[in-house]
Amino acid sequence: MASNKHTIVALVADRPGVLNRMASLFRRRGFNIDSIAVGHSETPHLSRMTIVAEGSDSQVEQIRKQVEKIIDVIRVQDISGLDIVSRELALIKVKASAETRSEIMQIVDIFRAKIVDVSTDSVMVEATGDEEKLSSLYNLLKPFGIKEMTRTGRIAMARGGQVARREEAAE
Incomplete structure (x- = not known):
């Protein structure tokens, strides 16, 4: 099977x-x-x-x-x-120097992610999307050096009128 x-x-x-x-x-x-x-x-x-x-x-x-x-x-x-919409959230802390910061920012922009924290030696990136998008972003940031990463795991909902809820609450 x-x-x-x-x-x-x-x-x-x-x-x-x-x-x-x-x-x-x-x-x-x-x-x-x-x-x-x-x-x-x-x-x-x-x-x-x-x-x-x-x-x-x-x-x-x-x-x-x-x-x-x-x-x-x-x-x-x-x-x-079913036809579903699914997303994950990732926070990725990447090593960043003055020389690499602009290149990291360009990659972040391409993925419609955002930088949510900046320090002298790192940036923290927040990204949402499907599993493949987040993996691609991670793989592009990996050469800079990943200090930490966390992902929420998938959340999902069926498109249209199908819902997962109590039957008596259904309209």
Whole structure:
């Protein structure tokens, strides 16, 4: 069976331990989570969790059904097959001298990123985009020397009228 990356979106109650229960379920099933991002949703007291994991369609469907059974999960959906918008955020601290600063700034401009912090020996770049864009930016900045980097992991939403939310809240 072919294995590919799946984007799973879950609406969950804002309660202690929910993230741990979700991660434990993936671990017990032998799935590596490529990224997981959690934040507030449009509904008070509910968070939106976006999980990227690799597996076959049938394996991910089994996981989705297991996640659905977790008491604090309101709704879960594999949106991989849908037309989605996905983004990541990256902060990259790059070594920068007076000689290299302008070249770094040109690269940052090309990627529509921005410099959010400057010191005598480095600049911090903030960039948003898909995984490939951020990897390309990283690869171009790497020769200058990466001091630190962090990425949020993918967040995603289906385009158009499809939403992952409580059924009774649907319009």
